[in-house]
Amino acid sequence: MTYQLDIQPCPEWNLFTRLQRPLVIAGPCSAESEEQLFETATLLKNNGIEVLRAGIWKPRTRPNCFEGIGMKGLPWLQHIQKTLGLKISTEVANAHHVEAALKHDIDMLWIGARSTANPFAVQEIAEALRGVDIPVFVKNPVNPDIELWIGAFERLYLRGIKKMGAIHRGFSSYNSARYRNTPQWQIPIELKRRVKQLPLFCDPSHIGGHREYIQEISQKAMDLGFDGLIVESHVHPDCALSDAAQQITPVQLKEILEHLVIREAHP
Numbered sequence: 001m002t003y004q005l006d007i008q009p010c011p012e013w014n015l016f017t018r019l020q021r022p023l024v025i026a027g028p029c030s031a032e033s034e035e036q037l038f039e040t041a042t043l044l045k046n047n048g049i050e051v052l053r054a055g056i057w058k059p060r061t062r063p064n065c066f067e068g069i070g071m072k073g074l075p076w077l078q079h080i081q082k083t084l085g086l087k088i089s090t091e092v093a094n095a096h097h098v099e100a101a102l103k104h105d106i107d108m109l110w111i112g113a114r115s116t117a118n119p120f121a122v123q124e125i126a127e128a129l130r131g132v133d134i135p136v137f138v139k140n141p142v143n144p145d146i147e148l149w150i151g152a153f154e155r156l157y158l159r160g161i162k163k164m165g166a167i168h169r170g171f172s173s174y175n176s177a178r179y180r181n182t183p184q185w186q187i188p189i190e191l192k193r194r195v196k197q198l199p200l201f202c203d204p205s206h207i208g209g210h211r212e213y214i215q216e217i218s219q220k221a222m223d224l225g226f227d228g229l230i231v232e233s234h235v236h237p238d239c240a241l242s243d244a245a246q247q248i249t250p251v252q253l254k255e256i257l258e259h260l261v262i263r264e265a266h267p
């Protein structure tokens with residue numbers, strides 16, 4: 001079946017225009033402190049980034065890890081939005097998160113890979129977003145199930161969300177491999193074939209699991225015609241409270257972006 005969801009572009013961000021490929025969303029895996037977030041955001045802005053990502057609520061695989069700063073990080077994001085003029089985005093996993101994020105004028109939300117695998121969670125988020133006109137990005141589910149991924153877009157769409165994007169972050173596997181999450185590039189390509197207007201972003205940080213892979217994965221995504229990248233960047237990557245090995249400094253990010261070869265997108 002070919003889906004024709006009427007997904008709308010966001011011209012005010014030049015978000016989904018081919019001319020601006022890649023649109024880059026960057027920021028720390030987690031907001032850890034006001035200083036860490038502000039310093040990172042300032043450096044990102046100085047290096048040409050316009051959209052900040054930062055996890056406030058962190059769904060971790062195992063307990064007793066850093067599970068996010070929670071609500072108190074939202075004013076930090078809002079302060080950055082007001083003072084630095086960056087667009088701000090965070091992950092939501094339930095209706096409470098959505099309500100809190102909207103109260104703090106969040107510009108964009110994303111649904112994480114573990115939540116996409118849970119239709120009840122996606123449905124709850126979709127209900128909480130009813131009538132809200134901000135872009136919502138959906139990461140692929142941790143398992144390579146394209147129907148589950150498409151189902152999440154449909155749940156949002158049916159509640160009136162028209163500005164959507166997909167984030168490819170790779171798929172969990174039991175066997176250890178070069179990358180932390182296997183890309184299985186054919187799955188996002190098939191998604192794009194079936195949901196034609198959907199902007200496609202790549203998350204090289206979570207695919208690779210290590211900073212040394214970010215360049216090659218980003219280049220592969222560009223070669224495949226992806227529209228954008230979402231990259232984890234931290235002012236002091238090795239000190240990060242989550243996903244330290246895969247984070248890069250804003251300057252390293254700029255260098256990676258400068259070395260990307262951007263060819264004409266595939267039709």
Ligand code: PEP
Nearest residue numbers: 029112113114139169206
């Ligand atoms: C994240 O973006 O920090 C994150 C938790 O990613 P994922 O949902 O892809 O595991």
Ligand code: MN
Nearest residue numbers: 029232242243
């Ligand atoms: Mn992360």
